[in-house]
Amino acid sequence: HGKPWRSMCKGLVLGTLLTSFMLLLYSYAVPPLQVSVTEIPIPFSCSSHLSPVQAPSPSNGTGSASGWSCRPKLNVMFMKTHKTASSTILNILFRFGEKHRLKFAFPNGRNDFYYPSFFERSQVQHYRPGVCFNIICNHMRFHYEEVRKLLPPDTTFVTVLRDPAYLFESSFHYFGPVIPLTWKITGEDKLDEFLRDPQHYYDPNGFNAHYLQNLLFFDFGYDSSMDANSPLVEEHIQEIDRRFHLVMLLEYFDESLVLLKDLLCWQLEDVLYFKLNARKGSTVSRLTPELYEQATAWNLIDAKLYRYFNATFWRKVEAYGRERMARDVAELQRENKKMTSICIDGGHAVDASAIQESSMQPWQPLGEKTILGYNLKKKISKKHQKLCRKMLTPEIQYLTDLGANLWITKLWSYVRDFLKW
Ligand SMILES: *[C@@H]1O[C@H](CO)[C@@H](O)[C@H](O)[C@H]1NC(C)=O
Numbered sequence: 463h464g465k466p467w468r469s470m471c472k473g474l475v476l477g478t479l480l481t482s483f484m485l486l487l488y489s490y491a492v493p494p495l496q497v498s499v500t501e502i503p504i505p506f507s508c509s510s511h512l513s514p515v516q517a518p519s520p521s522n523g524t525g526s527a528s529g530w531s532c533r534p535k536l537n538v539m540f541m542k543t544h545k546t547a548s549s550t551i552l553n554i555l556f557r558f559g560e561k562h563r564l565k566f567a568f569p570n571g572r573n574d575f576y577y578p579s580f581f582e583r584s585q586v587q588h589y590r591p592g593v594c595f596n597i598i599c600n601h602m603r604f605h606y607e608e609v610r611k612l613l614p615p616d617t618t619f620v621t622v623l624r625d626p627a628y629l630f631e632s633s634f635h636y637f638g639p640v641i642p643l644t645w646k647i648t649g650e651d652k653l654d655e656f657l658r659d660p661q662h663y664y665d666p667n668g669f670n671a672h673y674l675q676n677l678l679f680f681d682f683g684y685d686s687s688m689d690a691n692s693p694l695v696e697e698h699i700q701e702i703d704r705r706f707h708l709v710m711l712l713e714y715f716d717e718s719l720v721l722l723k724d725l726l727c728w729q730l731e732d733v734l735y736f737k738l739n740a741r742k743g744s745t746v747s748r749l750t751p752e753l754y755e756q757a758t759a760w761n762l763i764d765a766k767l768y769r770y771f772n773a774t775f776w777r778k779v780e781a782y783g784r785e786r787m788a789r790d791v792a793e794l795q796r797e798n799k800k801m802t803s804i805c806i807d808g809g810h811a812v813d814a815s816a817i818q819e820s821s822m823q824p825w826q827p828l829g830e831k832t833i834l835g836y837n838l839k840k841k842i843s844k845k846h847q848k849l850c851r852k853m854l855t856p857e858i859q860y861l862t863d864l865g866a867n868l869w870i871t872k873l874w875s876y877v878r879d880f881l882k883w
């Protein structure tokens with residue numbers, strides 16, 4: 463009985479020591495940036511001279527309305543929210559950026575911008591005032607003014623939301639091991655127990671507590687524990703609406719990608735995808751209608767946020783044309799299926815233990831290997847080899863390939879391997 467506790471304590475102590483050590487090292491390794499706050503030139507678009515973008519294939523191309531063609535947009539701010547299939551979208555952005563040789567604003571050292579701290583542009587690898595970046599897409603706690611000063615004025619802002627009840631469930635399971643508030647919950651189903659009486663277990667000041675309530679609102683930079691009925695909530699939602707050109711929804715992922723492709727004037731190939739970072743079926747518990755209600759009520763701010771953007775989403779679909787949307791979604795699904803049969807060994811995702819190449823191993827949550835991955839087919843025609851590999855490359859490996867410096871993440875993963883976490 464005592465043994466697991468002992469090893470957990472050992473792990474905790476080691477983890478704490480290591481984190482402090484790394485933070486210390488980091489603060490020495492990276493001198494704080496001295497930037498005068500006044501007169502920081504906002505860079506003009508750095509895209510035009512970088513890659514002579516070939517005009518999109520003349521109007522017979524799949525998506526765009528007949529007749530007129532547009533130039534692909536190259537400057538994108540993707541606000542990566544938690545537990546919303548955003549890793550799948552990241553893969554799309556990575557591929558597009560690579561194809562057009564765009565400049566990514568990557569974090570320095572880890573795969574996020576020191577979340578849950580607010581984003582600051584000095585956290586960007588190779589940042590200097592006036593230097594231009596095309597795409598930013600790693601996890602951050604959104605800080606509009608800072609992002610605005612980093613990217614060209616014509617940047618398109620996009621993000622993705624998910625029904626907050628399911629998001630909560632996913633977050634609860636995924637981050638549970640790093641939220642001390644949940645450790646003391648007993649019983650068969652911790653989530654059940656927590657939702658029975660959230661106030662009893664929740665403390666907004668607890669370590670990592672933000673993962674437990676209104677995580678979306680938190681990620682967008684707002685106070686996630688404010689009164690859900692405050693008029694400020696509505697104001698903040700309006701603000702998000704003003705700042706983001708497209709708010710996608712996980713529940714309508716393919717429709718979202720069709721809208722994204724249309725907004726950015728990209729090609730169909732650019733938005734093809736495989737589901738990355740999916741959770742093993744056995745661990746995806748289904749919320750009962752009652753738990754769904756409780757989870758929604760507990761995350762009421764996010765529920766309001768979601769309701770608002772669900773409405774704007776369908777207005778956009780309406781404007782796009784329902785039939786046209788149905789056609790384009792069908793085509794996207796057809797092409798995705800085709801790619802699945804071309805690229806994926808066995809045609810579906812597999813358990814971490816069944817992944818042969820280490821470069822295809824996805825990042826796992828602490829303490830369990832519940833995230834699925836893929837094996838590339840042995841024989842892939844030359845024409846598809848590159849695209850297949852890119853579409854299947856997990857986030858951390860892709861970040862490395864694109865030149866992001868991830869030494870903290872890597873050290874951490876090494877320690878975890880060593881402790882068999
Ligand atoms: C484009 O579409 C038109 C009719 O829709 C067709 O006549 C033409 O051959 C197509 N062009 C190409 C390059 O596919």
Ligand SMILES: *[C@@H]1O[C@H](CO)[C@@H](O)[C@H](O)[C@H]1NC(C)=O
Nearest residue numbers: 625713768769771772773776
């Ligand atoms: C989102 O909007 C659609 C269309 O109006 C509706 O059918 C659906 O129930 C809404 N979803 C949520 C979770 O509110």
